Amino acid sequence: MSAPSEPVRTLVNGHRQTSISAFDRGFTLADGLFETIAIRGGRPLLWEAHCGRLEQGCGALGLIAPERELLTQEIAQLRGGDTDGTVRITVTRGPGARGYALPAEPTPTRVVSFDSGGPFFGASPLRLRWCETRIGLQPRLAGIKHLGRLEQVLARAEWNDPHIDEGVVQSVDGRVIECVAANLFLVRENVLITPTLSDCGVAGVARGQVLATARTLDIETEERDVGPGEVNTADELFLTSSVRGIAPIGSLAQQSFAAPGPITAQLIEHSDWLR
Numbered sequence: 111m112s113a114p115s116e117p118v119r120t121l122v123n124g125h126r127q128t129s130i131s132a133f134d135r136g137f138t139l140a141d142g143l144f145e146t147i148a149i150r151g152g153r154p155l156l157w158e159a160h161c162g163r164l165e166q167g168c169g170a171l172g173l174i175a176p177e178r179e180l181l182t183q184e185i186a187q188l189r190g191g192d193t194d195g196t197v198r199i200t201v202t203r204g205p206g207a208r209g210y211a212l213p214a215e216p217t218p219t220r221v222v223s224f225d226s227g228g229p230f231f232g233a234s235p236l237r238l239r240w241c242e243t244r245i246g247l248q249p250r251l252a253g254i255k256h257l258g259r260l261e262q263v264l265a266r267a268e269w270n271d272p273h274i275d276e277g278v279v280q281s282v283d284g285r286v287i288e289c290v291a292a293n294l295f296l297v298r299e300n301v302l303i304t305p306t307l308s309d310c311g312v313a314g315v316a317r318g319q320v321l322a323t324a325r326t327l328d329i330e331t332e333e334r335d336v337g338p339g340e341v342n343t344a345d346e347l348f349l350t351s352s353v354r355g356i357a358p359i360g361s362l363a364q365q366s367f368a369a370p371g372p373i374t375a376q377l378i379e380h381s382d383w384l385r
Contacts, residue, residue, distance in 0.1 A: 136202025235360025346371030
């Protein structure tokens, strides 16, 4: 892989720059959303799923989604000769006047950036902890990757131990939802379970891919409410994300788990998108 001329390369509305307006509603009100996409072998992994979630999120917020062809061109422009890395696409409603009212004629801001670091796929068992920060309930925003990430910022601020890879977060009513920057899966008695995301959390594209793969392998799946006790007594745990793929969890606080367990290993083996 060729050495990049700068660690992160960025286009704002198609122009090579790194700044946006101080009045951009993405900055002042978190009025927007984003996607983080792994690039491997020169191709964006799970591209159709990422575009689909971006378009779904734009629809939920009343934004006009960027054209896929335009995004493809901008990613190729930023990537240059690099074959591996991570892309972030951010879409905001653009500049606006003071207050919450929507602009009469919004001019959306589109930011595409490429970082030659990652993706970080691998099978090394991860060490996790429980987070004290809880996630609020808001069904209208559930599933989409909106810019309001303060809950995740506060959760991630709870530890600085380099040996801890991730944290598990719960909703305000005590249900296990996800990890700080990934989705969570558990296996109990050969059933693959992941928390439902009907009123909070992010529906990761890797999460959706794993559920689809499991069904092709005749692995029983459940999307439902999950309590902390179920997680602590699971047979297997793993997380999924676009930049980490399927990552086995070896420990959560004082609990240890098979890593990877048999179902986790089977899913990794049959997930062609990881390679």
